[in-house]
Amino acid sequence: MSIFKDLLWFFKQEKRSYGIGIFLLVLVALLELIPPKVIGMIIDQIAKKGMDTNKLVIFVGIIFINGLLLYYFRFKWRTLIFGSSLKLARQLRNNLYSHFSTMSPSFYQKNRIGDLMAHATNDVQSVRETAGAGILTFVDSIILGGSVLVMMAVSISWKLTLVSLIPLPIMAITTQYYGKLLHQRFHLAQESFSELNNKVQESMSGLKVIRSFGQEKEDIQAFRAQSDIVVENNMKVARVDALFDPTIMLVVSISYLIAIVYGSKLVVSDEISIGGLISFVTYLGILIWPMLAIGWLFNIVQRGRASYDRIRTLLAVEPEIKNAKGALEHLEMGDIHYAISSFKYNEESNFELKNINFTVKEGQTIGIVGKTGQGKTTILKLLLREYDTQNGGVTIGYSNIKDVTLNALRNHIGYVPQEHFLFSTSVSENIGFGKEDATSEEIERAAEIASIHDDILGFLDGYETVVGERGVSLSGGQKQRISIARSLLVNPNILILDDCLSAVDAKTEEKILRSLKEDRVGKTTFITSHRMSAVMHSDLIIVLDEGDIIQKGTHENLVNVEGWYKEMFERQQLEELVEQGGM
The missing domain is CATH 1.20.1560.10 (ABC transporter type 1, transmembrane domain)
Incomplete structure (x- = not known):
């Protein structure tokens, strides 16, 4: 009893x-x-x-x-x-x-x-x-x-x-x-x-x-x-x-x-x-x-x-990531600085980030590249505070992100993950998910920047088209671009694009990146990608290998020195030429 x-x-x-x-x-x-x-x-x-x-x-x-x-x-x-x-x-x-x-x-x-x-x-x-x-x-x-x-x-x-x-x-x-x-x-x-x-x-x-x-x-x-x-x-x-x-x-x-x-x-x-x-x-x-x-x-x-x-x-299970006692309710934006000596997901994990130290000036775009499984997404998750590190940390402006509430931090961030999730509602409701009072004009503008507006107009019911569970009725590229539009609608101070252009062609990718650069003046953007073309216009590019930064600089700097970045850029350029020749 x-x-x-x-x-x-x-x-x-x-x-x-x-x-x-x-x-x-x-x-x-x-x-x-x-x-x-x-x-x-x-x-x-x-x-x-x-x-x-x-x-x-x-x-x-x-x-x-x-x-x-x-x-x-x-x-x-x-x-x-x-x-x-x-x-x-x-x-x-x-x-x-x-x-x-x-x-x-x-x-x-x-x-x-x-x-x-x-x-x-x-x-x-x-x-x-x-x-x-x-x-x-x-x-x-x-x-x-x-x-x-x-x-x-x-x-x-x-x-x-x-x-x-x-x-x-x-x-x-x-x-x-x-x-x-x-x-x-x-x-x-x-x-x-x-x-x-x-x-x-x-x-x-x-x-x-x-x-x-x-x-x-x-x-x-x-x-x-x-x-x-x-x-x-x-x-x-x-x-x-x-x-x-x-x-x-x-x-x-x-x-x-x-x-x-x-x-x-x-x-x-x-x-x-x-x-x-x-x-x-x-x-x-x-x-x-x-x-x-x-x-x-x-x-x-x-x-x-x-x-x-x-x-x-x-x-009874306590969340591993929670607000610190006396955490600030407001975050003043500024430069983002990473100073992490090491990070592992858990003691059993074989993967480890090491000596992650770089600064992104407010309003800059940073590209993060490297082979699969080298820590690109992990760096972004640490900024989102999906995980915390005890050996170092991340600061925004003059505040360590651990010293502000999770809401105060994440309200400044728009995140487009690798795995896109769409709700079983209309296209319009999916894009407007993060802003309940969004007008149709705002939704369409976000869609235009994400280069999905024309596709949506071609749907049977336009913006009122129901996408089905997890967007089953859409292609991979369409889901990616709707996810990008959803993040752009809230106009975040920090936008994170985690390899979210992988399913679009080079021409569409270039159009999206150009629109982002015009629309996000003065706002910070993180881009991770396997394609060098997605990050080549970034103000700063870092190359990761086995959790360590092996190269850092602009596109012009990196293509003029021997290393992984130059090798991958030339290889991808050659692949594009071969593909164009085959067409």
Whole structure:
């Protein structure tokens, strides 16, 4: 029952709803005691031949009014308690979503998206049931069960009550055992469901790759195998779950048998009346629900316990990158200076940045080039504070970026990553994502600078064309240019283009870079690329090799000295000439 203690913060938050709801549940429990007693009185009156029309009308009226009150009170407690449990589900989902949005990239390297989705769906649902049906079964099993027992013992026969309850310890022992077993199996079932979520998410995201390699059958088989595991684990839960009701009904049946046999003996010996015995048996019938509620309570509580543990463990993870105490809410722009002696993603990582030291004057464009995996994107992520380094740092103006809030830093930055993400909305909404009040003129101007405006006009619905999930209906170059337009719309002081021109042709690339240079006068731009043509007009170019800066300077400087940059520039120039000749 520790789950109720863990959820005490929410019960306090919704104390009015739960307080009134539980009070109404108690009233319902007390009102349910009236009909069996009235039925017994009617039978005794009939047995004594003392029943007349007036008495019958009174008895029927009592039962009718009692029924109306039960109807109203049951409606009210359901809206109060179950309604509050829905608020808990909403709050937990909001907490999880807010938590996910603040986590560092390393968090998503350790936790897969499908698993996180399972936490926000199945686990939240189980906790919600604990705060709703769990409270119902807890109160009913105690209040209604206790009230019925008191009524049976005080108003009919304590001896008959005591004898009839002899089988109850059997139920207590078995349900406790079932509860422990259920907790273990439900935890495994939730984990397997998370794995299934992961499989579906990965398969849907990688559908093009699966089809291009002709792996549809293999992927379907892998999905079925994981789905079978989910079914098997849930069947294990269902088998334990299915034991509760039969066990309780068996105990109740034994109690019925004892009550009828021993109760008949008491009637014969005039210790109770025939009406009293019928009332007792009726009360025993009412007692079935509290007994079932006990078994259901164990079921709900164990599920809620396992799910809440999973949610709480996830929420307990602290973001690696967060605002420093007393961090500044405003960042004054200026030169950007890197002074990093070393940086590794983690202790196990083989990659390391070394001796990264350079300055970008405000308003300059810097190009970062090098072979794949040499640290180009890492340098940009350190500026974005997706990761922090302990050996050195990055300053903007007179401020170390660690001394300002993440919002203050990132509000100055427009980022176009290598992997472009478009939402399943219109082109216009995708470009205007970072600026809610953007006008159509501003959106079109950003599209023109990114050289995507003409393409958009050629779409079926123009700027209102829905691009599909992740921009599935667009080419790679179109997705890149829409992503660039999205960043340009917010007019950032710092624009980061992380190899985001790889899918466009040389002519389009040149047009975009020329438009950027005209539009971003006085603003700083970072460009990483494998093509030298993308960075050759930069004010500063740095060449990375194995995490170290091996060359630094302007295009004119670098092509006049022997080194990697000159070699790659000449090779790419030759490739372009060969390509033009072939055309």
